[in-house]
Amino acid sequence: MAWNEPGGGNNKGPKDPWGGGDQGPPDLDEALQKLQEKLGGIFGGKSGSGGSGGGGGPAFSAPLLGVLALGAAVVWGLMGFYQIDEQERAVVLRFGKYLETVQPGLQWNPPLVDEVIKVNTTKVRAASFREIMLTQDENIVEVNMSVQYVINDPDKFVLKVRDPEISLQHAAQSALRHVVGDTGMDLVLTEGRAKIASDVQTRLQEYLNLYETGILVSKVNVDDSKPPSQVQAAFDDVIKAREDEERVKNEAQAYANGIVPEARGGAQRQIEEANAYKEQVIANAQGEADRFSKLLAEYRKAPEVTRERLYLDAIQNVYGNTSKVMVDVEGGNNMMYLPLDKLAEQSQQRAVRAPSLDSNTLREITNMVTEQLRRDAAASGSTSRRGGR
Incomplete structure (x- = not known):
């Protein structure tokens, strides 16, 4: 017969397999009482007398409970102390609601009640982006850009946006596409990078302020801008041709810079020579006019002498040349x-x-020739006179 089947004798309930035919199911209160007695024996407590249905005394003494409560309070209070570094700010939330922003120094907040979130506000963070986009003239370019930023408002950084750095990435990509889309390919690939970086920084900061991310952009750099690799060779040829064009222009300008001043100098020299010739002709004409006036006055005084003198001067000029x-x-x-x-x-x-020959020898030769001419002239004269007779 099973143990829980009704048996004989005076038992009215199921039969207990551990003995005690008249005992019912285990009492929960009695089990708890036994546990308290055991714990009291371990911690030095005293258990009161009691039967199966009677209540016992307290498991812990009052002084022990006070010590435990005091120790727990001390531990709880010590857990609330924390240190904020000089470059940090702390956002305090009480039961999930914003309470205050804590400055650097030793601070205390009740633990398990307040949540403290530390934010470094001086560290310069960086994020890099690589985008392929269309320019204003519908050419495809690849731009690598880096953004440096700091957290200037820890309240907004922690509470306003769920993931501010993801928002920063999206805003930077949007600003870059907007600026590059309004710029020609030549400027994007050459000297327009600095202006693109400045425009992107301005627009990106506007986006971040609108989103209330608490982020301040300190620097935007366009690290590289190039055409896609599929057309890189063609772009290299275009750039080389542009460089050759600039080189030829510079050479032509250098040649012009050398020729033009020289031509201007030659023109100025001719002008000066013409002016000098003009002054010379005018001066000679005035001198001749003055000489003629003076000669006319002398001719009126002595015509015969003056005429003879003029004749001799003319012959001298003719023979002299x-x-x-x-x-x-x-x-x-x-x-x-x-x-x-x-x-x-x-x-x-x-x-x-x-x-x-020296000058004396030449003078002697000249004298000899002159003397010989005189002799010949004299001989010719005498011969002609004889023939006349």
């Missing part, structure tokens, strides 16, 4: 021709072949 001499023999009809030009050429040839 000619290389041929005509000698009129007195009393005869023959005129002797003296080729001084040929004599000069012969003397030059002799000077080339012979050593150079």
Whole structure:
């Protein structure tokens, strides 16, 4: 027969397999009482007397409970102390609601009640982006950009936006696309990077202020901008052609800078020479006019003498500029021709072949030639007179 089947005798309930046929199910109060007695024995407490249905005394003594409560309070109070560094600010939340922003120093807040979130407000953070986008002239470019930022408002950084750095990334991409979309490809690839970075920084800060992220952008750099790799060779050829164009322009400008001043100098020199010639002609004309006026006055005083003098001056000028001499023999009809030009050429040839002569030797030779001419002239005169007789 099973143990829980009704049995004989005086048992009215199920049969207990551990004995005690008249005992019911275990009492929960009695089990708790036994546990308290055991704990009291461990911690030095006293258990009161009691039967199966009677209540016992307290498991812990009052002094022990006070010590435990005091120790728990001390531990709880010590857990509330924390240190805020100089470069940090702390946002305090009480039961999830914003309470205050704590400045640097030793601070205390009730633990398990307040939540303290520390934020470094001086650390410069950086984020990099790489985007492929269209320019204003519908060309594709690849731009690498880096953003440096700090947290200037820890309240907004912690509470206003769920993930401020993700918001920063999205805002930076949007600002970059907007600025590059309004710029031509040549500026994006060459000297327009600085302006693009400045415009992106301004627009990005406007976005972050609108989102209330508490982030301050300190610097935006366009690290690199290039065409896609598929068309890199064609862009390199275009850039090389542009550089050749600039080089040729510079060479032409340098040539112009050398020629134009020289031409201006030559023109100025000719102008100065013309002015000098003009002054010279005017001065000569005035001098000749003055000389003629004075000569006219002298001619009126002595016409014969003045006429003779003018004739001699004219003959002297004519003979002084000619290389041929005509000698009129007195009393005869023959005129002797003296080729001084040929004599000069012969003397030059002799000077080339012979050593150079000094001035005394030349004077002697001249005197000899003159004397010989006189003798010849005298001989010719005497011969003509005899023929006349």
